[in-house]
Amino acid sequence: MEKEIMEDVKQYQKAEKLKKKRDEVEPLPWYYDGLENLCNRIHPGKQLLQVTDIELLSRDTKLFRFISAKPNKPLAPFRAGQYIGLTVDINGVRTSRPFSLASSPNQLSYYELGIRRKDNGFVSPFLIENLKVGDILEASEPLGNLFYNPLFHGKDLVFIAGGSGITPFISMLRDISEKKLPINVWLIFGCLTEKDILFRTELNDIQKRRSNINISYILSEPNSDWKGECGFITRDKILNEIGTIAKKYFYMVGNRAMYEFVREELNALGIPQHRVYYEAFGVPDDITKVIGWPQEIDSSDKIQVTVEYRRNTFKEKIEFEALCSEPILNSLERSIRDKIEIANACRSGECALCRTRLISGKVFVPPEVTIREVDKNFGSIHPCISYPITNVHLDLTLT
Template sequence: MKSNSKKQIEGYKDHIKEIEVFRKYGVERTLEKGQVLDGINALHPKSIDLKVSRVIKETLTTSTLRLVSKNGYLPPFQAGQYINLFMEINGIRTSRPYSISSAPNQTGYYDVTVRRVKDGFVSPYLIDQIQVGNSLSSTSPTGNFYYNPLFHGKDLVFLAGGSGITPFMSMIREVTDRGLDRQIHLIYGSRKEDDIVFHEELADRSSYADQIKLSHVISEPSPEYSGAKGFITKESIQELAGDIAQKTFYICGPPEMSTFVSKALQDLAVPGRRTRKEIFGPPVNITQQPGWPETVKSKDQFEIILNGGKAIKAAAGEPLMNSLERSGVVIPATCRSGECSLCRTKVLKGKVYQPQGVKLRKSDQKYNYIHPCMAYPIEDLELLV
């Protein structure tokens, strides 16, 4: 509109006056530089610089790293959430997500509890190499495996397998420390008695806190063991958990256990809305997953061309992200389980295999985006990274 025409709008002059008054009494905006980022960082900083303040040996194969913040501040989290820890091992920059096992009401540190994975790349490094005083960095806490008071009810059953105890430990610590009104029954499957992580502390907390009930299930028990034996099955859940009608079930454990236990809950007619399942990284052997092409072997190598230039080699049996990292190409990552979509990458040419449970948006599928943390090359590929 022309300005002489605008001036004819009723109230135009009053509005001009209003603008002058607002500007006169307005705030000096240049002083607000950085304020938005400060606000964001109070809850969700992009990364946190951490230092190891203590290493606690939990079992023969499991250690807890106590991590404190170098700047003195750790953002809050919900019990059950994880951080993705970044590290450089033999010149390769990589990361792994770990649930925080300490309680959220305790704000001085994050504990992460790491179990040694046989032939693993990261867990032996964290357990054998990392010492008190060492530095690490991480994402801020994230993840969707936590107690949601809006619809989870107050009667909870935790189904843990092996190192899958870690998010539950945080939840149990919070509920017992704060005396929260929630009933928790932990059914914890371990291989042997001395594999049980947090054994004593769990016994202690369940002894003084009415909210916690504890059941162990041991698959390879010693002769003296007298408790529940075998795996967590439909029958053992039914027997241990009793009336399941109003209970909410949480599952966390290795992919095989998680799949098995989910099926058991389905058989018990527990509706999906009362089953919460934590992600647990890539399966041990991807070629055993349903839909894997028979003609492709785990060791097969494919050529991956990046942005029409650099070419790298990648093995079929390994997530693309790992192959990329080994070649010095670091893609942002948080969950490394196909869920968070941070590593979202466009495939220009070629096919990948993506196991079930990878959470791709509909329109991302249409335009050939993948999550390289849970995508496996089954042909030569061209990627836009």
């Protein structure tokens, strides 16, 4: 009997010892807090920015300088060529638009954004007309894939910019110049008139100081006293500037018309697609003019949209009409603005933050937009670049 009791005591003591060991929490390594802080700084998700300076760059473009609105929270680092999304509230509609960072990535005391007023735009005219020093805006962390990768992009780069498309390139040129990187760059900058050449003084200075950086301007509507190149960025003008296409990688940023024209010129030169990099296209000015748009659908046609969403743990449903010629996300932001906010940044299908499950119906997506296979397999769409062409049913509770 005594032997059995002693055995029970031993088993109990053993169990208690195991329990104590399980309950013990191993202290975090000394470097854990540092890594967590670093990750939070690189990927803060959202940032609060305050306007400190505004400069008029041209008749329709302003340069805005932002600092962190939180003194103890530095700006997130970025790679030259990336963008951030600015969130604004316009007449009760909360929406965002992406803008390329123009500042150098080698200093993080401020961000600079060059913003051009877009004809018939919604956000850019609002920012140009209303944003003032001292204002605070919510912004995304830096995003985008248009940056130099030394492992894959070689040592000879050709930058082709149209108008305000110079903004990511001025950041890249500042970075290359400041670091004295051993790479050759040809910038071909197309503008309407001489007054539309943004950052001209700085660009000329960079070219003067760095023999590996070559800059040329091409004006489509020059004055009679202009001595430089005129017309469009054709294959002949490209070859005249860069000499040969061998081993060169091309980056292109501009409006849709420039993309379509220059892309054909590059194709005619026989440049492989994997050596051409584009910034996300954005939304077409007129989706009905895009190749593949169903001709039987008029731009004024309205479509019934049904959306399921979660609010305070309860699943709710809303129905509204949307123009088929407008991205679904635009309609969603107006119709459910007081109910739920849809994450987004690029407004062109690249970042996939706005992915939404399409339960039924059909949407049109511009053919050059690439949707990830996993999203296609799960029936997800990117409403920022999807246009409803039949009645659609979306479920925001499924991701």
